[in-house]
Amino acid sequence: MTAQSSSSTPAPGGASTSNGDAGAPLIRLEGIKKIFFTDEVETHALSGIHLQIKQGEYIAIAGPSGCGKSTLLSILGLLDSPSSGEYRLKTQPVAQLSLSERTRIRNREIGFIFQAFNLIGDLNVYENVELPLTYRGMSSAERKKRSQEVLERVGMAHRMKHYPSQLSGGQQQRVAVARALVGQPAILLADEPTGNLDSKNGEAVMELLNQLHRDGATICMVTHDARYTSFAERAVHLFDGRIVEETTSDRAEVRA
Numbered sequence: 001m002t003a004q005s006s007s008s009t010p011a012p013g014g015a016s017t018s019n020g021d022a023g024a025p026l027i028r029l030e031g032i033k034k035i036f037f038t039d040e041v042e043t044h045a046l047s048g049i050h051l052q053i054k055q056g057e058y059i060a061i062a063g064p065s066g067c068g069k070s071t072l073l074s075i076l077g078l079l080d081s082p083s084s085g086e087y088r089l090k091t092q093p094v095a096q097l098s099l100s101e102r103t104r105i106r107n108r109e110i111g112f113i114f115q116a117f118n119l120i121g122d123l124n125v126y127e128n129v130e131l132p133l134t135y136r137g138m139s140s141a142e143r144k145k146r147s148q149e150v151l152e153r154v155g156m157a158h159r160m161k162h163y164p165s166q167l168s169g170g171q172q173q174r175v176a177v178a179r180a181l182v183g184q185p186a187i188l189l190a191d192e193p194t195g196n197l198d199s200k201n202g203e204a205v206m207e208l209l210n211q212l213h214r215d216g217a218t219i220c221m222v223t224h225d226a227r228y229t230s231f232a233e234r235a236v237h238l239f240d241g242r243i244v245e246e247t248t249s250d251r252a253e254v255r256a
Contacts, residue, residue, distance in 0.1 A: 024091050026186060026218055027053040027076065032085035034071050034241075045071040046082070047241040053187070053220060058213040060229040061222045063238035069222045070191060072238070076220060077110050077189045078102045090186070107135055111180030111188045115195035117172040119164040119179075125151070126160040129179045136183075150178040154208060170201030177208060188212070190221040194228060206231050 032049040035042060046068045053059060061069050074080040075087065078094065087094040089105070097105070112118075119128050126147055133143040151157040154174040164172055173193060180188055190209065194202035206228055213219055221232060229235040230249040237245040 024088075025052040026055045026057075026090060027051070027220075028086075028088040029075075030086045030088075032072075032075065032082045032087060034068070034075065034080070035083045045241055046075075049085070049241075049243060051236065051243070053218065055186075056213075056216055056218055057234065058209075058217075058219045058232045059221070060232035060235040061220065061238065062226070062229045062235050063224065065224060067238040068241040069224070069238055071241075073189055073191050073220070073222050076187075077112060078106050107132060108183060109186045111183060111185035113173070113176055113180050113188060113190040113193045115192035117164070117169075117176045117196070119172055119175060121164050124161050124163050125156060125167070125175050128164070128175060129160075129182050132179060132183050146182050146184075147178075150181045151175075153181065154178045168201070169197050170204055173197060173201070173205050174208065177205070177212075181212070187218040187220060190219065192222055192224070194223070194225065202228075 029049050029051040032046055032051075033044070034046040035044055037043075049072060061072060063069055071080065075082055078097075081095075089109070094102075120131070123131065129151060130143050130147045133146060138146075148157060148160070151160055154177050156171065156174050156178060159167065159171065159175075164175070167175065173196075177193075188209075193209070194205055197205060209217075209219055209221065210231060219232070221228070223229060229247075232249060235247045235249065236243055237247070
């Protein structure tokens with residue numbers, strides 16, 4: 001499978017914000033901690049994370065199971081809140097946002113790619129991709145234009161009337177990528193995007209992410225698979241809720 005790009009589709013990361021600073025990182029985390037309480041047990045999932053992600057960067061968050069990778073991604077995606085510390089998205093302190101503002105940002109600024117695809121079984125490919133745009137109240141014509149463009153871009157336009165059950169795992173993940181792209185988000189968050197795929201389809205999805213990055217996308221990917229950390233420009237390695245190492249990949253792509 002090869003990624004197909006469309007010059008008419010804006011790359012992710014093009015969204016503007018009124019309080020943005022061109023010189024500031026897209027994301028800044030300072031001293032982020034996350035503590036879970038179960039009965040009398042206190043679990044420190046994250047213990048003081050300091051991290052910056054620049055516009056157009058491709059980073060991997062790596063580490064063994066239970067090290068805090070998915071918790072960190074949930075905080076980055078505004079699906080969860082830290083117990084303490086500061087998270088700034090485009091210079092905006094996230095803690096100051098209301099629930100409705102967070103929901104709006106998730107819809108407009110963040111594209112999610114999940115390990116389990118999370119496609120809706122009784123909607124066809126086109127309807128799955130279009131869905132985030134319907135929540136914006138976008139016109140039918142604009143929804144159709146954007147959805148068809150991103151499906152072309154990921155090489156799935158020919159399957160837009162098919163249902164998830166009629167697709168392979170690799171095809172479902174491509175549809176999930178298209179759904180994440182359709183809103184032209186500032187950042188793509190990918191949680192183990194190859195976790196449910198065989199090696200051939202996993203490599204194809206990783207090449208698709210590489211192409212999106214070359215086109216200008218900002219990507220943050222969680223993976224426990226050391227084979228895939230080198231696809232990113234920078235890998236942040238977690239252990240027991242802490243960043244223990246940061247590495248730069250020899251295979252880092254230079255965007256055209």
